[in-house]
Amino acid sequence: MDSENEKSSNRLLSLLLTEMDGILGKSSTSKEHLDYQIIIIATTTDSNLLDPAIIRPGRLDKIVQIPLPDFNARKGLIFF
DSSP states (O other): OOOHHHHHHHHHHHHHHHHHHHHSOSOTTOGGGTTOOOOOOOOOSOGGGSOTTTSSTTTOSOOOOOOOOOHHHHHHHHTO
């Protein structure tokens, strides 16, 4: 049996996917949708745990991965 946290996570994922699919409707090539620019900013500590349905083609056009800063970059952040 799923824990309450797992059930909540599944409901949240389902809602997110429904909303992502509903933004442009069934046809993402329709001229009426060409003016929409929607930006989704998200973060994770382990991208391997993302559900593949979220990042499948057609849902997100670009995925930008930013690596951890090196020693000098971290030092620069401290002494900014």
